[in-house]
């Protein structure tokens with residue numbers, strides 16, 4: 218059986234929850250490797266709806282190991298709340314089924330506060346973040362002043378680490394007219410919860426090696442989407458982590474060859490939340506219709522998602538950068554009532570035709586999509602489970618995506634229900 222990395226291939230919200238749920242049932246170990254509680258995965262298992270933010274999807278299933286890798290930023294209070302909430306729903310969470318990398322970075326209240334202050338400051342470019350403190354925590358990580366899970370184990374060294382962090386933050390806060398951080402309170406609050414977090418803390422890389430030796434099947438669960446990658450996305454309108462498949466190995470602590478199959482989740486149209494370039498955005502009734510049918514509201518912030526036509530140029534690009542082996546196409550049924558469909562196949566930029574999405578923001582906001590038109594199928598596809606039962610025009614649309622991107626279609630999702638899926642290739646059974 219292969220180890221699989223599952224990655225959103227657009228701007229997030231591709232409908233990963235349902236696919237990850239199916240995959241996590243088959244895996245033994247499920248690992249989150251980047252992002253934090255800015256993610257929102259909804260799972261429906263045995264008619265109970267679970268809304269997960271930070272915990273890997275395996276947590277709601279029995280006999281699975283869930284791992285939060287070093288690449289994740291953890292708000293310890295948000296994590297404890299999530300654990301408490303799930304326990305109330307009957308989910309068993311102990312240090313036998315949840316491991317947290319001891320070298321993962323913590324999100325602390327000053328990070329959250331700074332995220333909010335920046336978003337509210339009118340004279341900078343608003344990113345439209347989730348205001349969870351994700352960006353400021355990653356900044357501290359690469360700035361080598363972060364507090365990590367293992368720092369909670371020793372009050373004396375925690376105090377020293379906090380001094381370094383506070384020194385940096387207080388100068389920023391002073392310039393923003395904000396009060397200094399109350400160090401005593403911060404330490405007291407952290408010490409209060411430290412044992413509750415530390416009990417899950419482990420050298421995760423070592424555990425992963427053990428699992429590999431025992432031939433356990435590992436699922437690497439990506440959050441957000443590849444176009445939000447801090448290097449390859451629509452910078453600066455991105456999240457602060459690497460969301461591409463390559464991040465799974467560094468964010469979990471295993472060699473890149475551990476991943477045998479990269480599954481890219483692709484929505485049959487395009488959406489994004491927050492600010493930033495979006496060449497195929499539909500600011501009209503068609504966009505609203507797609508949004509309504511697709512229930513395009515954020516799971517974390519409840520913001521209305523921007524909707525647009527399928528951008529094949531972008532998806533091909535993300536498939537190449539992440540080495541996607543197969544596409545899980547989602548929400549095809551949302552397009553059932555559209556008479557015509559358009560797919561972006563290239564852009565015009567300064568009078569020239571280009572077949573890729575440029576890196577500069579200046580260009581990203583000026584590209585004009587070149588569309589290929591498709592006839593809609595105007596038939597119900599909801600609940601279809603076999604390829605040959607799909608209307609011919611839907612097959613043409615999907616085949617075009619496959620051929621343009623040069624990637625096999627692994628599955629097609631025809632409703633939010635788990636069983637409403639056309640399975641064409643099982644990622645775990647790749648030779």
Ligand code: IMP
Nearest residue numbers: 229255256345346347351455456490491
């Ligand atoms: P941050 O990750 O909170 O810093 O937000 C940065 C950008 O990523 C914003 O545009 C957010 O809307 C977007 N973002 C963060 N997490 C998600 C997600 O899980 N789905 C979709 N967009 C997200």
